Amino acid sequence: xxxxxxxxxxxxxxxxxxxxxxxxxxxxxxxxxxxxxxxxxxxxxxxxxxxxxxxxxxxxxxxxxxxxxxxxxxxxxxxxxxxxxxxxxxxxxxxxxxxxxxxxxxxxxxxxxxxxxxxxxxxxxxxxxxxxxxxxxxxxxxxxxxxxxxxxxxxxxxxxxxxxxxxxxxxxxxxxxxxxxxxxxxxxxxxxxxxxxxxxxxxxxxxxxxxxxxxxxxxxxxxxxxxxxxxxxxxxxxxxxxxxxxxxxxxxxxxxxxxxxxxxxxxxxxxxxxxxxxxxxxxxxxxxxxxxxxxxxxxxxxxxxxxxxxxxxxxxxxxxxxxxxxxxxxxxxxxxxxxxxxxxxxxxxxxxxxxxxxxxxxxxxxxxxxxxxxxxxxxxxxxxxxxxxxxxxxxxxxxxxxxxxxxxxxxxxxxxxxxxxxxxxxxxxxxxxxxxxxxxxxxxxxxxxxxxxxxxxxxxxxxxxxxxxxxxxxxxxxxxxxxxxxxxxxxxxxxxxxxxxxxxxxxxxxxxxxxxxxxxxxxxxxxxxxxxxxxxxxxxxxxxxxxxxxxxxxxxxxxxxxxxxxxxxxx
Amino acid sequence: xxxxxxxxxxxxxxxxxxxxxxxxxxxxxxxxxxxxxxxxxxxxxxxxxxxxxxxxxxxxxxxxxxxxxxxxxxxxxxxxxxxxxxxxxxxxxxxxxxxxxxxxxxxxxxxxxxxxxxxxxxxxxxxxxxxxxxxxxxxxxxxxxxxxxxxxxxxxxxxxxxxxxxxxxxxxxxxxxxxxxxxxxxxxxxxxxxxxxxxxxxxxxxxxxxxxxxxxxxxxxxxxxxxxxxxxxxxxxxxxxxxxxxxxxxxxxxxxxxxxxxxxxxxxxxxxxxxxxxxxxxxxxxxxxxxxxxxxxxxxxxxxxxxxxxxxxxxxxxxxxxxxxxxxxxxxxxxxxxxxxxxxxxxxxxxxxxxx
Numbered sequence: 018x019x020x021x022x023x024x025x026x027x028x029x030x031x032x033x034x035x036x037x038x039x040x041x042x043x044x045x046x047x048x049x050x051x052x053x054x055x056x057x058x059x060x061x062x063x064x065x066x067x068x069x070x071x072x073x074x075x076x077x078x079x080x081x082x083x084x085x086x087x088x089x090x091x092x093x094x095x096x097x098x099x100x101x102x103x104x105x106x107x108x109x110x111x112x113x114x115x116x117x118x119x120x121x122x123x124x125x126x127x128x129x130x131x132x133x134x135x136x137x138x139x140x141x142x143x144x145x146x147x148x149x150x151x152x153x154x155x156x157x158x159x160x161x162x163x164x165x166x167x168x169x170x171x172x173x174x175x176x177x178x179x180x181x182x183x184x185x186x187x188x189x190x191x192x193x194x195x196x197x198x199x200x201x202x203x204x205x206x207x208x209x210x211x212x213x214x215x216x217x218x219x220x221x222x223x224x225x226x227x228x229x230x231x232x233x234x235x236x237x238x239x240x241x242x243x244x245x246x247x248x249x250x251x252x253x254x255x256x257x258x259x260x261x262x263x264x265x266x267x268x269x270x271x272x273x274x275x276x277x278x279x280x281x282x283x284x285x286x287x288x289x290x291x292x293x294x295x296x297x298x299x300x301x302x303x304x305x306x307x308x309x310x311x312x313x314x315x316x317x318x319x320x321x322x323x324x325x326x327x328x329x330x331x332x333x334x335x336x337x338x339x340x341x342x343x344x345x346x347x348x349x350x351x352x353x354x355x356x357x358x359x360x361x362x363x364x365x366x367x368x369x370x371x372x373x374x375x376x377x378x379x380x381x382x383x384x385x386x387x388x389x390x391x392x393x394x395x396x397x398x399x400x401x402x403x404x405x406x407x408x409x410x411x412x413x414x415x416x417x418x419x420x421x422x423x424x425x426x427x428x429x430x431x432x433x434x435x436x437x438x439x440x441x442x443x444x445x446x447x448x449x450x451x452x453x454x455x456x457x458x459x460x461x462x463x464x465x466x467x468x469x470x471x472x473x474x475x476x477x478x479x480x481x482x483x484x485x486x487x488x489x490x491x492x493x494x495x496x497x498x499x500x501x502x503x504x505x506x507x508x509x510x511x512x513x514x515x516x517x518x519x520x521x522x523x524x525x526x527x528x529x530x531x532x533x534x535x536x537x538x539x540x541x542x543x544x545x546x547x548x549x550x551x552x553x554x555x556x557x558x559x560x561x562x563x564x565x566x567x568x569x570x571x572x573x574x575x576x577x578x579x580x581x582x583x584x585x586x587x588x
Numbered sequence: 589x590x591x592x593x594x595x596x597x598x599x600x601x602x603x604x605x606x607x608x609x610x611x612x613x614x615x616x617x618x619x620x621x622x623x624x625x626x627x628x629x630x631x632x633x634x635x636x637x638x639x640x641x642x643x644x645x646x647x648x649x650x651x652x653x654x655x656x657x658x659x660x661x662x663x664x665x666x667x668x669x670x671x672x673x674x675x676x677x678x679x680x681x682x683x684x685x686x687x688x689x690x691x692x693x694x695x696x697x698x699x700x701x702x703x704x705x706x707x708x709x710x711x712x713x714x715x716x717x718x719x720x721x722x723x724x725x726x727x728x729x730x731x732x733x734x735x736x737x738x739x740x741x742x743x744x745x746x747x748x749x750x751x752x753x754x755x756x757x758x759x760x761x762x763x764x765x766x767x768x769x770x771x772x773x774x775x776x777x778x779x780x781x782x783x784x785x786x787x788x789x790x791x792x793x794x795x796x797x798x799x800x801x802x803x804x805x806x807x808x809x810x811x812x813x814x815x816x817x818x819x820x821x822x823x824x825x826x827x828x829x830x831x832x833x834x835x836x837x838x839x840x841x842x843x844x845x846x847x848x849x850x851x852x853x854x855x856x857x858x859x860x861x862x863x864x865x866x867x868x869x870x871x872x873x874x875x876x877x878x879x880x881x882x883x884x885x886x887x888x889x890x891x892x893x894x895x896x897x898x899x900x901x902x903x904x905x906x907x908x909x910x911x912x913x914x915x916x917x918x919x920x921x922x923x924x925x926x927x928x929x930x931x932x933x934x935x936x937x938x939x940x941x942x943x944x
Contacts, residue, residue, distance in 0.1 A: 020604060026652035030669035483650060484683035484741075486670040488697035488748060498696075502687045 055429030108188025171253025423524025
């Protein structure tokens with residue numbers, strides 16, 4: 018009761034800022050309607066199936082009795098563990114080489130940068146396409162070089178290779194950040210006591226890093242489990258939960274069963290996400306809060322540097338080779354048989370709806386990107402700079418979307434909006450429109466933008482914004498004149514990230530897209546499924562060109578117009 | 589220049605926080621009542637954690653009091669958010685907007701108030717002239733030194749002509765020399781403009797040199813309010829005596845009407861209304877004590893050091909250590925470690941505080 022007066026006064030102050038109140042309300046409505054509700058309806062539908070109308074566990078029992086689903090469950094977990102372990106291990110090696118090892122050529126650094134950028138700008142299944150190109154039945158390596166005519170890359174190992182190559186750069190960046198925060202004097206102290214380099218790594222570096230490695234593993238695990246496109250293209254008979262849910266809807270027309278499966282998949286990712294977010298993340302930063310006091314003495318010992326750089330160099334070269342395969346796949350006349358150059362696949366692509374696909378994809382992503390960027394910056398601003406009831410809720414829900422596999426969200430939107438909200442018909446008109454696609458794009462990119470916005474805002478001294486309030490500006494004014502200009506770079510990169518994520522999205526979209534819209538990713542999936550490898554590659558080539566162009570444009574923009582240039586120089 | 593100088597009244601305000609470790613509530617500020625005259629310069633002084641900054645932030649509106657009211661110029665402002673209060677604050681970290689140049693920073697508040705362009709230009713230029721930054725209006729913030737940034741922050745707060753100007757340890761990021769010259773300058777500008785100012789600092793010499801009135805806080809409570817002179821010469825508590833300047837404390841007992849006993853020696857001095865038999869402390873400033881061959885209290889020199897302007901002695905009076913700064917020692921007798929001597933002081937330079 019003691020605090021009642023200050024609470025009342027804070028409320029008065031809060032409500033005298035209508036812009037603030039309005040934007041919080043708007044956010045709450047958006048988050049509840051498009052993140053919480055679609056997930057909730059999945060659970061509701063699977064416990065109270067509309068066919069029966071009473072509370073029952075029969076749907077879960079039915080789903081769990083399906084051998085197909087049980088196999089998919091085990092498959093998914095096995096895949097997640099393998100991908101997680103390999104990605105973390107390779108990411109650690111790359112990070113270690115980057116931070117600890119003296120590299121003779123500057124080439125390797127550039128190679129690392131490129132390799133860590135590629136998965137960000139590329140559509141999720143590009144590596145599947147190129148793996149098929151290299152190791153498939155008509156694979157360049159398997160058939161043309163090794164003369165193996167019955168190679169089978171489809172299956173678990175195909176997915177593991179593709180996912181590892183896709184996700185390890187994320188681990189590399191995460192672990193690199195942690196390694197840089199280890200104070201070199203800790204290791205020097207251990208060396209000084211007489212420990213060998215290997216001993217130092219095992220007794221100092223690795224234990225400090227362990228929570229961070231666990232963190233990287235779980236992040237990859239969640240990504241792997243949620244991945245839809247790669248298992249679809251290269252999984253062969255190896256079904257995962259994401260693909261099984263998709264087939265349950267599109268093949269068996271069992272929407273209630275799919276809802277129950279989605280609930281199970283969501284529970285897996287959600288539990289891991291909560292462990293990762295609230296346990297490991299806190300722990301990994303708690304052990305490594307120290308700022309490096311000075312530069313680290315790099316390892317120059319040949320016996321250490323040579324094998325490490327060679328290994329990382331080879332992996333990087335392989336990743337780049339994989340990406341080169343895609344435009345080649347589009348340019349060769351008939352992969353595996355006739356390697357003469359031709360533009361026929363591009364012609365074919367344009368003839369069968371190519372133009373419409375590009376227009377639809379680009380337009381929808383261009384609508385979604387600025388909305389996502391603004392929304393995530395507003396959320397970040399409210400979370401970091403404001404005190405109000407429901408703040409924790411907003412932060413949790415917008416970050417939670419990160420743990421929601423696209424397929425699950427897709428099923429949620431089908432269940433939640435096909436008949437309107439709670440099948441009342443309200444908002445039913447949304448279903449099947451471009452608007453709902455844009456909304457899904459936003460929901461899918463929101464967590465990434467929010468997270469980067471939050472970390473950008475935490476860098477800004479609270480008193481800078483307070484000084485603007487003190488001068489008489491209200492929340493909206495402060496946001497527009499102070500906050501946004503100070504995080505312009507982060508905003509721009511959020512904008513481009515949202516655009517790239519939207520235009521390369523597939524897992525949720527493929528369930529919701531109607532024939533009136535053609536999307537590039539959906540086209541690629543379709544053509545690859547039908548075996549039109551060249552057309553799929555042609556689409557993917559153009560898509561990579563678009564996303565890479567967007568990133569280049571952003572870098573140019575930040576270089577010449579970024580505020581942070583003179584703001585950062587100050588520090 | 590201000591439209592109207594405003595007085596500030598704090599009416600029994602308290603702020604309660606939760607200790608993040610023990611989860612227990614505690615008073616960061618407890619039952620503080622103050623009356624600040626329009627146009628005066630008042631300093632909140634105290635060690636870190638005493639509640640001075642919290643008090644200032646409550647006046648600015650960044651925090652809300654859990655008890656009591658804040659009155660600015662006769663109007664209760666408790667419910668107003670910071671942007672609607674007639675206050676302007678100079679922040680410890682300056683808090684200038686790094687993406688604006690000097691002019692835009694100073695003009696920010698005027699633009700919010702939607703003043704016409706010409707008027708903004710005129711006011712900004714005048715105020716920059718006042719803080720001696722004329723000709724710098726196009727510089728970016730990162731091209732300025734710490735002292736110049738401080739001036740911009742001051743100009744930005746002054747230009748909106750607030751009813752009261754708030755300073756949150758504004759000089760603590762500057763080097764020692766600049767700190768001294770800036771504080772004189774702040775004081776001069778405040779006099780010239782004639783604005784009400786509330787200043788927070790933990791540096792007692794800053795507080796002494798700048799204020800009309802000092803409010804000493806400790807553990808969320810006001811210990812003493814007074815002019816710098818009153819506080820230095822008539823501290824009302826051991827804490828205040830110790831916090832402001834240097835002080836020696838001699839334990840004593842009031843042994844009769846206007847008579848105290850220290851280390852077995854009876855001294856005559858005004859004991860006011862302290863009853864006989866009570867324990868008390870005699871507070872002596874180091875510069876108010878003389879060391880001589882004969883006198884009131886016998887002592888033994890334990891440390892002697894030449895400091896230029898004065899000779900610094902530590903002497904033992906019984907068990908108690910007393911510090912003496914003997915100014916202008918050139919022609920005086922210098923005592924060495926191990927010497928015995930006597931302390932002398934005049935009655936009016938002693939403060940007596942009851943301690944039981």
